[in-house]
Amino acid sequence: MKLDILYFAWVRERVGHSQETYETSAATVADLIAELVARDAGYAAAFADLSAICVAVDQELCDFNTPLIDCREVAFFPPMTGG
Amino acid sequence: MKLDILYFAWVRERVGHSQETYETSAATVADLIAELVARDAGYAAAFADLSAICVAVDQELCDFNTPLIDCREVAFFPPMTGG
Amino acid sequence: MLARVQEAAFDFAAEVTAFQSTLTRSGAVVSFTGLVRDDTGSLDHMFIEHYPGMTYAALQKIADQAVEKFGLEKALVIHRYGRLQPGEAIMMVATAAAHRKDAFAGADYLMDYLKSRAPFWKKELSKDSATWVAAKDQDEAALAAWSSESAAKES
């Protein structure tokens, strides 16, 4: 499965880029995070504290148990600070 | 003691005028109301339900027990409906 | 802080712009506008009577209380009297505070006090009738809630 992964705010800064296309067979968001963390220190730093990470799958907020079936875009970011 | 008495909204309409100068020896607002009610049917109708009457003495909201010492202006009106 | 009583219409946009332009420490501005509503479709106009000798001081006092209670940087109250058409603005308030919750609470408090403690009386006139708007029990309940909230905080 080929995904677009997006990173925002300090997650983006730690990962080192804002967007990438990524080939994975991860079944859930949690599986995907595990794969990313194993890639390099930047990803590991970005995902060090999962309580500070939010995720959207195909632009809908969801949680780490969400399955990645037929999805095209996953985004990781800190808690939002709009308003 | 010579007072200016002001009437507003439906109190004014029932009394029949908006303002008068009135000579009284009433000690409190309640005493003044009793004097007014005795004058004619318009005043009696205006003050028939005292729970629907508010009073200001010298432009400060107060209650019927307020003494009328050295005061110059008394105003009677229904509950306010600003905003 | 700022209060005005007037018969003429006010320019909401200009008022809010002027209000905002002088702020130095606020991150939050809330405004409220009350419009003449025609629920039944039969309202011809509204007439607002007021107590000229008392009105301005009452508005000023209410605004000062809101500023102090919620630590507002500024508060504005404008209230009209006289004849108003459906859809016209009756009054407005604006509040500015460092934080959002204070600006909202300040505006809500101002409105609760204006409803029941500012000497205005509204009359609704249609072709067939002329009715003084009645105060609602809930208006007094709203005021009582602010007092009991203060008492709870202070105790």
Next chain:
Amino acid sequence: MLARVQEAAFDFAAEVTAFQSTLTRSGAVVSFTGLVRDDTGSLDHMFIEHYPGMTYAALQKIADQAVEKFGLEKALVIHRYGRLQPGEAIMMVATAAAHRKDAFAGADYLMDYLKSRAPFWKKELSKDSATWVAAKDQDEAALAAWSSESAAKES
């Protein structure tokens, strides 16, 4: 109902005036504006990042929820992104309802949801530092309060 995401400044007064001009059944209009605040006197500017693919839909959804929950005649949300100077307006909401309490509650609800559910991230930049603004626990608590209020009313 109406939502906009934009980098350019907006004209708050003009937006609220346009918003008010189309109302037919509302007696109450509430607006809120959030300004860039410089608490320490050292803020150079704020930078707001957002998630372009998601932002507009999120704002639209939040506005629709507020309209439905409080029976609003109309709601407006405008949120900026990019570089903003101290004192500049970050965003605004406006709500219109027949009655005052619904207009106030609708605006407060919109703000609570925008704080924590709209994909914006604020960074404060001064001469010496660049800090992402942290979400507050109380922001989530504010959202939870709306849900439990609904649950209580529905039960």
